[in-house]
Amino acid sequence: MTSSPLLxxxxxVKRFSLRRGLLRRPCADLHAVDDVxxxxxxxxxxxxxxxxxxxxxxxxxxxxxxxEPTSGQVLxxxxxxxxxxxxxRSALARDMQVIFQDPYGSLNPxxxxxxxxxxxxxxxxxxxxxxxxxxxxxxxxxxxxxSAEHACRFxxxxxxxxxxxxxxxxxxxxxxxxxxxxxxxxxxxxxxQAQIVNLLQDLQExxxxxxxxxxxxxxxxxxxxxxxxxxxLGRIVESATTADLFSHPRHPYTQAxxxxxxxxxxxxxxxxxxxxxxPAAGAATNQGCSFFQRCPRAVTGLCDARLPPCRxxxxxxxxxxxxx
Amino acid sequence: xxxxADTALLDIRGLKIHFRTEHGWLHAVxxxxxxxxxxxxxxxxxESGSGKSVMAMSLSGLVRTPPGRVVxxxxxxxxxDLLSLAPAELGQVxxxxxxxxxxxxxxxxxxxxxxxxxxAEGLRLCDHVPRTQALARAADLLDKVGIPGASRRLxxxxxxxxxxxxxxxxxxxxxxxxxxxxxxxxxxxALDVTVRAQIIDLLRKLQADMGMxxxxxxxxxxxxxxxxxxxxxxxAGRVVEAGPASAVLAHPQxxxxxxxxxxxxxxxxxxxxxxxxxxxxxxxxxLDPPKPGCAFAPRCGLAQPACHHAAPAWRxxxxxxxxxxxxxxxxx
Numbered sequence: 001m002t003s004s005p006l007l008x009x010x011x012x013v014k015r016f017s018l019r020r021g022l023l024r025r026p027c028a029d030l031h032a033v034d035d036v037x038x039x040x041x042x043x044x045x046x047x048x049x050x051x052x053x054x055x056x057x058x059x060x061x062x063x064x065x066x067x068e069p070t071s072g073q074v075l076x077x078x079x080x081x082x083x084x085x086x087x088x089r090s091a092l093a094r095d096m097q098v099i100f101q102d103p104y105g106s107l108n109p110x111x112x113x114x115x116x117x118x119x120x121x122x123x124x125x126x127x128x129x130x131x132x133x134x135x136x137x138x139x140x141x142x143x144x145x146x147s148a149e150h151a152c153r154f155x156x157x158x159x160x161x162x163x164x165x166x167x168x169x170x171x172x173x174x175x176x177x178x179x180x181x182x183x184x185x186x187x188x189x190x191x192x193q194a195q196i197v198n199l200l201q202d203l204q205e206x207x208x209x210x211x212x213x214x215x216x217x218x219x220x221x222x223x224x225x226x227x228x229x230x231x232x233l234g235r236i237v238e239s240a241t242t243a244d245l246f247s248h249p250r251h252p253y254t255q256a257x258x259x260x261x262x263x264x265x266x267x268x269x270x271x272x273x274x275x276x277x278x279p280a281a282g283a284a285t286n287q288g289c290s291f292f293q294r295c296p297r298a299v300t301g302l303c304d305a306r307l308p309p310c311r312x313x314x315x316x317x318x319x320x321x322x323x324x
Numbered sequence: 325x326x327x328x329a330d331t332a333l334l335d336i337r338g339l340k341i342h343f344r345t346e347h348g349w350l351h352a353v354x355x356x357x358x359x360x361x362x363x364x365x366x367x368x369x370x371e372s373g374s375g376k377s378v379m380a381m382s383l384s385g386l387v388r389t390p391p392g393r394v395v396x397x398x399x400x401x402x403x404x405d406l407l408s409l410a411p412a413e414l415g416q417v418x419x420x421x422x423x424x425x426x427x428x429x430x431x432x433x434x435x436x437x438x439x440x441x442x443x444a445e446g447l448r449l450c451d452h453v454p455r456t457q458a459l460a461r462a463a464d465l466l467d468k469v470g471i472p473g474a475s476r477r478l479x480x481x482x483x484x485x486x487x488x489x490x491x492x493x494x495x496x497x498x499x500x501x502x503x504x505x506x507x508x509x510x511x512x513x514a515l516d517v518t519v520r521a522q523i524i525d526l527l528r529k530l531q532a533d534m535g536m537x538x539x540x541x542x543x544x545x546x547x548x549x550x551x552x553x554x555x556x557x558x559x560a561g562r563v564v565e566a567g568p569a570s571a572v573l574a575h576p577q578x579x580x581x582x583x584x585x586x587x588x589x590x591x592x593x594x595x596x597x598x599x600x601x602x603x604x605x606x607x608x609x610x611l612d613p614p615k616p617g618c619a620f621a622p623r624c625g626l627a628q629p630a631c632h633h634a635a636p637a638w639r640x641x642x643x644x645x646x647x648x649x650x651x652x653x654x655x656x
Contacts, residue, residue, distance in 0.1 A: 159607045159608065162607065189371040189372055189543070190371065190544075190588070191583070191584070191587055191603065191604035191608070192608070194590065194603040195603045195605075198601055216516070218593060219592065219593050220591070222593055222597070223598070223601060243597075246593055257517060260520065260521045261593050
């Protein structure tokens with residue numbers, strides 16, 4: 001472990017007001033992200049898994065300041081992002097980039113691949129001349145496995161996987177130290193997913209960039225991540241090194257997620273842990289564990305009454321569960 | 325599990341479905357041959373653009389014409405060509421004998437009718453079952469697909485159900501008229517991982533209990549291993565390999581099948597971690613009119629010069645196991 005992490009998130013909270021009725025009066029708060037803290041070291045991948053609606057995208061967007069968090073701090077390189085002025089924050093944007101899930105919606109259809117990749121260079125004044133800019137764009141396209149001849153094409157001329165490569169080249173243009181990847185492969189075909197994942201790993205080795213890798217795909221997260229956190233209804237319920245989390249899951253939710261995966265050749269699942277489905281994401285926080293209603297091991301009087309604190313159960317392994 | 329032509333429930337021969345676009349004709353389905361026995365569980369595997377959904381939709385007459393057009397082939401349903409039937413006759417088959425579950429449980433239900441009404445609709449309109457009986461039957465169906473408190477939930481609206489529960493409702497609707505064939509087109513893609521396994525288990529159980537044939541369209545090889553008795557692998561509008569699931573999964577004969585399996589195995593969480601994930605190089609082909617030769621040849625590591633010249637013929641490589649590839653040596 002290095003002395004200070006590249007990214008530190010402390011007690012991050014993001015609440016959305018739910019409004020109802022003709023006057024759109026606020027009726028309840030939705031805790032999309034609820035008291036989340038974690039660290040990401042330089043050059044490593046921090047994986048975040050969870051099902052849809054658990055708040056993982058909201059968390060990613062709060063880290064990038066695409067959403068203003070309700071409270072809590074995001075420290076990049078020891079500096080509190082929320083306290084920075086506009087100039088400092090725009091400079092910081094060079095260091096933090098993003099790759100979005102949808103390779104179709106995240107590229108401007110009226111810009112060529114070269115213009116898309118060059119935009120960051122232009123905004124941050126990173127290219128001295130038009131020739132230098134064209135050279136850099138060519139380098140970037142080559143870095144992600146495209147060729148310079150692709151530069152003048154428009155997004156619709158590319159396949160999904162190629163578009164995602166353009167998105168990656170765009171993110172790399174400013175030589176960031178951290179890239180937030182929000183479901184970067186889930187819109188792609190299985191055979192192409194692996195190409196993009198391998199590319200991201202090669203780039204990490206080559207450039208030393210750190211990733212926050214958000215996904216619902218556990219095998220992919222296991223493959224790319226150094227550390228993994230599991231999110232459930234706005235909270236991180238377990239976090240550990242990848243090997244530790246997959247071999248010794250402690251939280252009942254993590255155990256259920258892993259049990260739902262096929263294993264081995266026959267595709268048989270391990271011990272099926274059957275989870276009841278929740279009707280919808282809980283709008284208001286109760287005082288107990290958010291997983292209480294679906295948990296096969298829940299203890300009434302304990303789990304529904306007190307919020308489980310985050311406890312250390314091993315080196316670098318934290319669990320928020322009364323029973324783990 | 326292979327069946328002869330006269331006992332087949334479904335026998336698709338040389339089916340071609342093309343779509344007209346501004347840029348010319350897209351060959352979405354380009355010569356599919358496929359056979360299903362009664363009560364059989366068949367998985368259709370393929371990536372997006374392989375034509376698997378269009379092929380399945382054509383069985384229910386759901387391909388919009390225009391822009392789509394069946395340009396060749398036959399779909400024999402218990403001996404009758406569905407493509408030659410008049411709309412009224414086709415209506416007798418689809419919905420009653422063939423029903424379908426779609427990928428998107430969020431939009432497939434009508435938000436302004438209760439679940440009970442939507443399940444009972446087919447029974448009331450087509451079988452003229454009285455309302456109360458139809459609703460009672462709907463409650464049975466909800467129970468069968470594993471929705472707790474079925475008779476109470478009959479009066480709920482779709483928005484009161486979660487994604488997995490809505491998919492269960494969709495399955496109940498599809499089962500209402502006791503079809504001989506249930507087509508499920510990626511029924512779990514839109515669902516969370518913990519729920520996916522439950523829906524797959526449910527489909528497998530219903531197929532066995534009701535003796536109905538199941539055509540499950542998926543891109544996940546692990547689902548195939550759990551459900552299928554037979555499997556057909558589609559690539560660029562054609563079936564490239566078909567056979568008993570055990571044989572195809574254990575001894576794939578087409579390089580594309582082998583590559584899909586390699587990709588799937590590379591992602592098993594029990595497997596030792598790999599430094600790199602196995603990939604299939606290249607991109608999924610476009611649906612433009614095909615060039616001569618095997619469609620997979622540009623991505624195939626084993627391609628020979630001959631592969632680029634002529635489309636491979638369909639070969640028998642084992643009992644009921646066929647492949648469209650010229651490579652004779654078994655792949656490993």
